[in-house]
Amino acid sequence: MSLFKARDWWSTRVGEEEEFDHGCLCVANVDNNSQGTDRIIVGSYHGVLRIYNPKPVKDDAGHWSGFKPEDMLVEKSFPLPILHVEAGKFVSGTDNIQLAILHPRKLAVYSVSAVSGAVSHGNFSQLNVQYELKLQRTAFNMCYGPFGGVKGRDFFCIQSMDGTLSVYEQESFAFSRFLPGALLPGPLAYVPKTDSFITVSSSRQVESYK
Numbered sequence: 001m002s003l004f005k006a007r008d009w010w011s012t013r014v015g016e017e018e019e020f021d022h023g024c025l026c027v028a029n030v031d032n033n034s035q036g037t038d039r040i041i042v043g044s045y046h047g048v049l050r051i052y053n054p055k056p057v058k059d060d061a062g063h064w065s066g067f068k069p070e071d072m073l074v075e076k077s078f079p080l081p082i083l084h085v086e087a088g089k090f091v092s093g094t095d096n097i098q099l100a101i102l103h104p105r106k107l108a109v110y111s112v113s114a115v116s117g118a119v120s121h122g123n124f125s126q127l128n129v130q131y132e133l134k135l136q137r138t139a140f141n142m143c144y145g146p147f148g149g150v151k152g153r154d155f156f157c158i159q160s161m162d163g164t165l166s167v168y169e170q171e172s173f174a175f176s177r178f179l180p181g182a183l184l185p186g187p188l189a190y191v192p193k194t195d196s197f198i199t200v201s202s203s204r205q206v207e208s209y210k
Helices: none
Strands: 025-028 039-043 048-052 072-077 084-088 098-103 106-119 122-134 139-145 155-160 164-169 172-178 188-191 196-200 206-209
Parallel strands (some): 072 122
Antiparallel strands (some): 048 072, 139 155
8 A cells, every 4th residue: 555646736738749858858947936936848859948837726626727828938939959958057157047958959058037917818938048059969968067066057968979978168168078889879967976977878888987
C-alpha cells in the first residue's frame, strides 16, 4: 500500500502535430516575479516557444479547473527549430534569471518581462534579446552551470552533432574539446559538486570529464 498518490492538478495540449524532446521543457521563475512563482517553458522542433503560468481553481466537487487562456504568458514562433531551453544567470551584472534557447546553429539569450493588463484576458510576457551566439557546428544539446566554481554566473556547454563540446562563458567563447571515440552525440549533464560533465559514449559507457 502506497502512502502517496499522484493527482492531476493542471494540464494542456501543447500545439498540434508538433515534435518535442526532453530538452524542450524547463521550469523556472524566468520572468523574475516577486512571488517567486515558477513558469513552465516549452519549445518545439517546429520553432514555437510557449510559457505557461498554471493557475487552476478547485470547484465545489473538488476537481481542478483545466487550461485557461490567461495561463499562457508567451506564444512565439521562431524560424528555426528549438532544440533545448534552459533558465539561469546568463547575463553579467545581474542576479536575474534569463531564458536560453538553443537552435541548430545559434544560441540566443532573452530576458522575460511581464506586461500587465495589455490584453483582454489579463497579463502576458515579452521577450527581449540580450545576446546571440553563432555556432560553428550544428548543435545537438547543451547544459549549463557555474563551471569552475564561478559565483553568481552560469556558463554554457554545447554538444555538437560530431561530439564536440564547446564552452561559452556567457557571451564569450572559451574553448572546444572533441570527445574521444565519439560517433554520435549523447546525453549531457553538469554536476556542480564535482565540477564535471557527464555523458554516455557511443560504446554505452558513462563518462565523466573535468
